[in-house]
Amino acid sequence: MARHPCVYILASQRNGTLYVGVTGNIAMRVMSHRDGRGSAFTRKYGVTRLVWYEFHEDFGFAIEREKRLKMWHRAWKINLIEATNPDWEDLYETIQMWAPMD
Template structure:
């Protein structure tokens, strides 16, 4: 069953951020955490799930991901801290 979602990973509080989209959040975050995904998150150790939002369709999730990537960094941090003020790793709430 596909469950489209947009997510934000961080290297640490106020650290490097990564925004992604997936149809299987638990699987995708597992891949990031275990460096099974080559690229940015592996290179910069961006493994902490600090924000996510489910969507009804992949199209909606992709549209939201593109918009978030255009945001200023301060806006992204504010979005994270509104839902997760302590930058807790939300992955463990999902598994």
């Protein structure tokens, strides 16, 4: 199975708790967060809604982007989410449709 570097933001609800992560398999990673196996933070705060994601060609770039996003002010992250997902819809179902093909 090919890995596709992806940076993502999960939320507990609209304007709720946010979590920024990076993965090589966004569908499996989001499912692990939903199943309570993703991270202690997401499990503790119920952060399971995929509200933003961005694919990259290279893991180095994806990891660097994740680090930068984690340093952003909360308002900047909210603006990033709302630029493409103003209703804070759960984008999990769209992953398969938009994921890069092997």
